Amino acid sequence: MSADVSLGAARPSVGVHDLLIVGAGFAGMYMLHRARGLGLDATVLEAGDDVGGTWYWNRYPGARCDIESFEYSYAFDEALQQEWVWTERYAPQAEILRYAQHVADRFGLRRDIRFRTRVVSAHYDAAAQRWNVGTEAGDTLQARWVVMATGCLSAARVPELPGAADFRGRQLHTGRWPHEPVSFAGQRVGVIGTGSSGIQAIPVIAREAAQLVVFQRTPGYSLPAFNRPLPREALDEVKRDYPALRKRARESMAGVAGYPVPTRSAFDVDEAERDRIYETHWRAGRTSIGRSFTDLLTDAEANRTAADFVRAKIRASVADPGLAETLLPRHAIATKRVCLDSGYYETYNRDNVRLVDLRRTPIERLTPDGIRIAGEDIALDAIVYATGYDAMTGALLAMDIRGRDGLALREAWQAGPRTQLGLMTAGFPNLFFVTGPGSPSVLSNVIVCIEQHVDWIAGLLRALRSRGAGVVEPTLEAQDAWVAHVNALAARTLYMDADSWYLGANVPGKPRVFMPYVGGVGPYRRLCDQIAADGYPGFRFSAAGAPTELSADPSAVPPAVPPAVPPAVP
Known part of the structure; x- marks a missing residue:
C-alpha cells in the first residue's frame, strides 16, 4: 500500500510495538499487511503453529467452505487473485489452508508472526497510553494499538456431559x-x-x-x-x-x-x-x-x-x-x-x-x-x-481484557456485547475488533467484511496521525445509538424467534442478544464510509502522550435505516 503515509516513529525496543494483532487467520494476515503499508511496527500473536485461523484448526472429515471459492478469497491484490488457481467450486479445508499459506509467503508475513503464542490478557495503561498484552507463556508485550482478529467461530464448545x-x-x-x-x-x-x-x-x-x-x-x-x-x-x-x-x-x-x-x-x-x-x-x-x-x-x-x-x-x-x-x-x-x-x-x-x-x-x-x-x-x-462454538464473543471473553480504569470487557458486555459498528467498545481505547458483534460478520461472506473492517481501521489510524492524536475510542452515546439500531433491525425479523448461536442460545448462561448486524454488507459499508468522510463523529480523539482530550464529538451519525430485508445466512 504505497499510498499510505508512514505512521511509525523510531522503532520501539524489544517487546514494545505500534500495533499488536491477535490471530493469524485471514483477518490478522490482512491487518498485518495493511499495517506495514502504514509504516507501523506490527506483530501478530497466533496460538497455532501456522497461519489460517479457522482453516488451520478445522480439519475434520468433509470440512470445506460454503461460499464459492473464487468469492471466498482476498480482493485487495489483483496479482494475487489472478495467480491463484482454485480446483473446486467449494474449496476443501486443505486447499483453503494452502491458499492462506501462499498469501503469508507471497507477502512475507511470517517474519512478523509469533506462532505458538496464546494471548491470555490485555490491560490498558491509560497513563502510558499503551496496552500490556500477556501470553500464556508469561511474556508481556506492549503496544499503542491492539487489533483482535480472533474470529467469530474460534472458541470451540464441548458440552459438559456426565462421565x-x-x-x-x-x-x-x-x-x-x-x-x-x-x-x-x-x-x-x-x-x-x-x-x-x-x-x-x-x-x-x-x-x-x-x-x-x-x-x-x-x-x-x-x-x-x-x-x-x-x-x-x-x-x-x-x-x-x-x-x-x-x-x-x-x-x-x-x-x-x-x-x-x-x-x-x-x-x-x-x-x-x-x-x-x-x-x-x-x-x-x-x-x-x-x-x-x-x-x-x-x-x-x-x-x-x-x-x-x-x-x-x-x-x-x-x-x-x-x-x-x-x-x-x-x-x-x-x-x-x-x-x-x-x-x-x-x-x-x-x-x-x-x-x-x-x-x-x-x-x-x-x-x-x-x-x-x-x-x-x-x-x-x-x-x-460437532457442537460448534461460543460464537462471536467467546474468543474475546476467554481473555482477561481490561480497559480504562480496569474495566473488564466481560463486565462491559455482561448483558450482551456492546460496540460501535462492531469495531470498538467505549472504555477500551485503541482496541479494535475485526468482524465483531454488531457488524454483518457471520451473516455474510466474511472475507468481504474482513477487508472492509481492516481498511476502515487503517483509515482511522491515518486520521489519528493527521490530528496529532494517539488515542481513539467511541463515545458511549454513539455506541448506545448503534446498539439500539442493531437491535431495532433484528427485532423486525424472524431471527429473534429461533434458538440460534446468533443469539447465544447454544451456550448456557450466555445473554440472549442477537449479535450480528442484519442490515446488510452494502448498507453497513456505506454507513462506515460516511462516518469516516464526516471526520469520525461518535469517536473521541486524544493527543499522543497527553491525558487531555484533543477533540470529541459525542454525536453519532444517525444511521439511515437499511432495507427491511436482511441478508440470507451464507
Whole structure:
C-alpha cells in the first residue's frame, strides 16, 4: 500500500510495538499487511503453529467452505487473485489452508508472526497510553494499538456431559481436529451435533466407520452443494470479471456477488411459480434460498412456503418416513445457519447409520464404553463433538481484557456485547475488533467484511496521525445509538424467534442478544464510509502522550435505516 503515509516513529525496543494483532487467520494476515503499508511496527500473536485461523484448526472429515471459492478469497491484490488457481467450486479445508499459506509467503508475513503464542490478557495503561498484552507463556508485550482478529467461530464448545472422563475411546471436536490422519475404519463412531460441521462430517465418516450413531438435538436446513471440480476455463472467465464481481459483492446484502437480489414478495406469485423459483435456488447449489423473495425473513407465512419446500425435499431424500420426520427442521428457514451438504440426508439410508433424537431420548451420561440414553448403552469406539462454538464473543471473553480504569470487557458486555459498528467498545481505547458483534460478520461472506473492517481501521489510524492524536475510542452515546439500531433491525425479523448461536442460545448462561448486524454488507459499508468522510463523529480523539482530550464529538451519525430485508445466512 504505497499510498499510505508512514505512521511509525523510531522503532520501539524489544517487546514494545505500534500495533499488536491477535490471530493469524485471514483477518490478522490482512491487518498485518495493511499495517506495514502504514509504516507501523506490527506483530501478530497466533496460538497455532501456522497461519489460517479457522482453516488451520478445522480439519475434520468433509470440512470445506460454503461460499464459492473464487468469492471466498482476498480482493485487495489483483496479482494475487489472478495467480491463484482454485480446483473446486467449494474449496476443501486443505486447499483453503494452502491458499492462506501462499498469501503469508507471497507477502512475507511470517517474519512478523509469533506462532505458538496464546494471548491470555490485555490491560490498558491509560497513563502510558499503551496496552500490556500477556501470553500464556508469561511474556508481556506492549503496544499503542491492539487489533483482535480472533474470529467469530474460534472458541470451540464441548458440552459438559456426565462421565466424559470415564470414556475409554477417543474424543474429538471438529474445531480442534488432530493434524495427523484420523481413521475410523472398522470403528463404532458417535457424532454429537448436526450443525454445519456435523452435516459435512457425517457423510464422510459414515462411508468409513463400521457403525455411525448420530445424536441430534435440533435439526437444521441443508441444501445440496453440487460441488464439482472447477475447470480452468471457468475460473479464467471469473478472473476476467473480477473487478465487477468484487464490486457487486461489496455492495450486496450478504457480501456474495452470486446471490440474487429479490424484488417481489412470496405472495406476489402463485404456488407453482413460487416452487419453480425455489427449485432454481435448490439446483443452484447455494444457500441463497432465503433470498428468493423480499419477505422471507420478516413474514412467517412467507417463510413457511420456503421451509415447506425444503422439508419436502428432505422427505424425498430419506427412505424411512419416520426417520425423515425426525430430520425435519421446524424453525423458520434462514433464521439459523443454512448449510450446504454432499449427500447428508441420503446418508441416513445407509444400513450402518442410526439417528438418535436427543429431544426424545437425551444423553444420560458417557460410560467407559460409550453413551447411555434412556437406559440403553450404545457402544462406541470414538465420539466426535460437532457442537460448534461460543460464537462471536467467546474468543474475546476467554481473555482477561481490561480497559480504562480496569474495566473488564466481560463486565462491559455482561448483558450482551456492546460496540460501535462492531469495531470498538467505549472504555477500551485503541482496541479494535475485526468482524465483531454488531457488524454483518457471520451473516455474510466474511472475507468481504474482513477487508472492509481492516481498511476502515487503517483509515482511522491515518486520521489519528493527521490530528496529532494517539488515542481513539467511541463515545458511549454513539455506541448506545448503534446498539439500539442493531437491535431495532433484528427485532423486525424472524431471527429473534429461533434458538440460534446468533443469539447465544447454544451456550448456557450466555445473554440472549442477537449479535450480528442484519442490515446488510452494502448498507453497513456505506454507513462506515460516511462516518469516516464526516471526520469520525461518535469517536473521541486524544493527543499522543497527553491525558487531555484533543477533540470529541459525542454525536453519532444517525444511521439511515437499511432495507427491511436482511441478508440470507451464507
